[in-house]
Amino acid sequence: MSNLQDAMLYINGEIRPSSDNAYYDNIGPWTGEVVGRAADATAADVQQAIDSARHAFDHTDWSSQHEQRHELMKKYVKALWDKRALLVDISRFEAGAAMGAAARAHIDGALNGADDLLKCFEQVTWQEDRGVKNENGFDTKRLVTHEAVGVVGAITPWNVPLYVNIGKVVAALLAGCTVILKPAPDTPLMGSVMGEIAQQVGLPPGVFNVVTSSDPAMAGEMLTKDPAVDLISFTGSTAVGKLIMQNGAPSLKRVFLELGGKSAFVVLDDAPNFAQTVMGSMVVFHAGQGCAYPTRLLVPKSRYDEAVKALEMAYAGFDSKWGLQDEPSCIMGPLISKKQLDRVASYTDIGKQDGARLLAGGKVRSDKGNGFFFEPTCFVDCTNDMRIAQEEIFGPVLVVIPYEDDEDAIRVANESVYGLGGAIFGSTERALEMAKKIRTGSMSVNGGTSITGDLPFGGYKQSGIGREWGLEGIEEFLETKAIGIRAS
Numbered sequence: 001m002s003n004l005q006d007a008m009l010y011i012n013g014e015i016r017p018s019s020d021n022a023y024y025d026n027i028g029p030w031t032g033e034v035v036g037r038a039a040d041a042t043a044a045d046v047q048q049a050i051d052s053a054r055h056a057f058d059h060t061d062w063s064s065q066h067e068q069r070h071e072l073m074k075k076y077v078k079a080l081w082d083k084r085a086l087l088v089d090i091s092r093f094e095a096g097a098a099m100g101a102a103a104r105a106h107i108d109g110a111l112n113g114a115d116d117l118l119k120c121f122e123q124v125t126w127q128e129d130r131g132v133k134n135e136n137g138f139d140t141k142r143l144v145t146h147e148a149v150g151v152v153g154a155i156t157p158w159n160v161p162l163y164v165n166i167g168k169v170v171a172a173l174l175a176g177c178t179v180i181l182k183p184a185p186d187t188p189l190m191g192s193v194m195g196e197i198a199q200q201v202g203l204p205p206g207v208f209n210v211v212t213s214s215d216p217a218m219a220g221e222m223l224t225k226d227p228a229v230d231l232i233s234f235t236g237s238t239a240v241g242k243l244i245m246q247n248g249a250p251s252l253k254r255v256f257l258e259l260g261g262k263s264a265f266v267v268l269d270d271a272p273n274f275a276q277t278v279m280g281s282m283v284v285f286h287a288g289q290g291c292a293y294p295t296r297l298l299v300p301k302s303r304y305d306e307a308v309k310a311l312e313m314a315y316a317g318f319d320s321k322w323g324l325q326d327e328p329s330c331i332m333g334p335l336i337s338k339k340q341l342d343r344v345a346s347y348t349d350i351g352k353q354d355g356a357r358l359l360a361g362g363k364v365r366s367d368k369g370n371g372f373f374f375e376p377t378c379f380v381d382c383t384n385d386m387r388i389a390q391e392e393i394f395g396p397v398l399v400v401i402p403y404e405d406d407e408d409a410i411r412v413a414n415e416s417v418y419g420l421g422g423a424i425f426g427s428t429e430r431a432l433e434m435a436k437k438i439r440t441g442s443m444s445v446n447g448g449t450s451i452t453g454d455l456p457f458g459g460y461k462q463s464g465i466g467r468e469w470g471l472e473g474i475e476e477f478l479e480t481k482a483i484g485i486r487a488s
């Protein structure tokens with residue numbers, strides 16, 4: 001089993017332990033055993049990170065030297081690519097990614113996204129000429145400028161840690177902000193190593209800071225409440241997102257939230273390769289721990305039996321293909337923690353009580369190892385009002401819901417407090433028209449890729465506020481200023 005390096009704090013350009021030299025255990029999801037340890041930040045450490053980010057923003061030219069900053073960020077992203085092998089190991093042993101998911105999706109997906117952000121930076125308009133206007137009897141030449149918002153607190157989850165860290169940190173730094181990253185307690189090293197690499201390429205002290213902590217809330221609450229922090233960019237659960245809005249309200253903090261989802265996978269009756277498409281809806285990749293994962297399968301009543309048969313076959317064939325730590329083609333490993341395992345497992349009874357029929361899975365699988373293994377699970381005969389159809393489970397659980405016609409499919413897809421992602425398969429024009437009516441921040445039509453580093457990503461409704469990635473994801477970290485210069 002891998003022994004990962006210590007996850008250290010990175011504050012004001014220095015890599016160091018916490019002020020009281022305390023560490024906590026980093027538990028590996030594959031084995032349930034300790035795979036490393038992480039510095040356990042004190043409140044004084046978090047305060048120092050906030051102070052150093054504030055100082056770097058207020059007293060250096062980081063935010064104003066756009067070209068210099070862009071060059072340094074290119075060096076930083078290249079250095080992240082150079083550490084690809086290390087990052088793959090961290091995603092496997094710390095985040096529990098299977099080999100077939102770690103390199104391609106977790107790491108290359110994140111690093112390609114960083115490359116995309118570097119390109120999007122070139123499209124940022126820092127100053128616009130809005131022309132001369134005669135107002136109040138004289139001419140005024142008007143400019144609109146875009147400036148970095150200031151100090152950013154980036155609070156991230158454990159499921160795809162490098163991807164989420166980069167979406168915030170690289171975008172905010174490119175915008176000219178200074179950043180304090182607070183990774184999830186379960187994935188400290190993926191944050192910490194980004195600090196280590198920042199130091200190696202010479203990012204100015206204080207511009208980027210990382211604080212790891214065993215306490216899920218302490219550091220995040222300090223960042224959220226401190227008036228010295230201008231913006232919180234948060235990815236995580238909707239419940240904590242709401243708390244962040246509340247805690248940020250007294251200082252009218254800008255809050256930018258990427259939250260949960262319960263997205264729909266809609267198969268129309270004219271979808272090409274109907275059975276194949278239905279099989280593709282299995283929630284197995286990274287054990288279903290993806291916020292935009294379409295976890296409600298909507299199939300037409302007219303082809304419902306066909307769909308259930310296809311799923312039965314697909315799930316039966318998959319049992320020997322998951323939970324294999326050293327198999328390069330394996331895409332599904334364990335859940336992140338015992339806590340998540342218990343939570344996901346509790347939905348088996350909830351689904352049965354709701355009246356759904358368990359077609360496959362539903363059990364903890366200790367035969368796969370001592371880690372946190374839950375088998376691929378599928379409920380059929382579901383209605384959209386069941387708890388398993390409304391609540392985000394964040395595990396390998398698919399719920400299958402029959403619908404009457406196109407209008408009914410749109411209604412079911414939209415009857416959710418969430419609105420993050422989704423997929424639809426059918427004849428292209430019909431599917432596209434329906435995709436436009438589904439109220440989510442991204443939609444894939446016939447398998448098209450709607451989530452990449454150069455496209456905006458975010459949620460409608462309780463899936464969040466704001467957009468990450470793409471040009472829009474950099475602009476989230478900018479303020480807008482109007483300037484009038486008297487010209488006559």
Ligand code: NAD
Pocket residue numbers: 155156157158159160164182183184185215216217219220221224235236237238240241243244258259260261290291292392394420459463464
């Ligand atoms: P979580 O909300 O429990 O924690 C997220 C982060 O918030 C962690 O770093 C945690 O330590 C911190 N936190 C906890 N309490 C806090 C508080 N009171 N104040 C400030 N910070 C606090 O979520 P999780 O369990 O780590 O991640 C799973 C959730 O994340 C799922 O709901 C999933 O949908 C969501 N997610 C969303 C996206 C997206 O882009 N929309 C991406 C990945 C994950």
